Amino acid sequence: MYYVRTFVGGAAKYDPRSKKYAEYKCDVCNHIECFDITFNPTFNFTKSRRCPKCLSLGTDDYKKNIQQQIETIILDIEEKQKKKAELEKELQKL
Numbered sequence: 001m002y003y004v005r006t007f008v009g010g011a012a013k014y015d016p017r018s019k020k021y022a023e024y025k026c027d028v029c030n031h032i033e034c035f036d037i038t039f040n041p042t043f044n045f046t047k048s049r050r051c052p053k054c055l056s057l058g059t060d061d062y063k064k065n066i067q068q069q070i071e072t073i074i075l076d077i078e079e080k081q082k083k084k085a086e087l088e089k090e091l092q093k094l
Helices: 059-092
Strands: 002-007 019-025 033-034
Touching: none
Parallel strands: none
Antiparallel strands: 002 019, 019 033
16 A cells, blocks of 8 residues: 555544544555544654555565465476376376
8 A cells, every 4th residue: 555645634623623644545456545643643654554455565565476376376286297197107007
């Protein structure tokens, strides 16, 4: 998720009930999430945050997850091909 803007919501700026929010948008699913920063003066805007909808940190994280899934599928295929070759050898012996 990346930082988009900061805004005040709820009431006028001088009203004690007003709250300050930081808006973040997800790179992958375009989900918009607002964080309440009213009582947090040391809020870190540059920190990468996980999207609550798709649970990714950003497009790089999403790409890494897909590549990792592809690698695990390739490893599974290789293991099954080895197992198939062993079974075929046993079948030829019979």
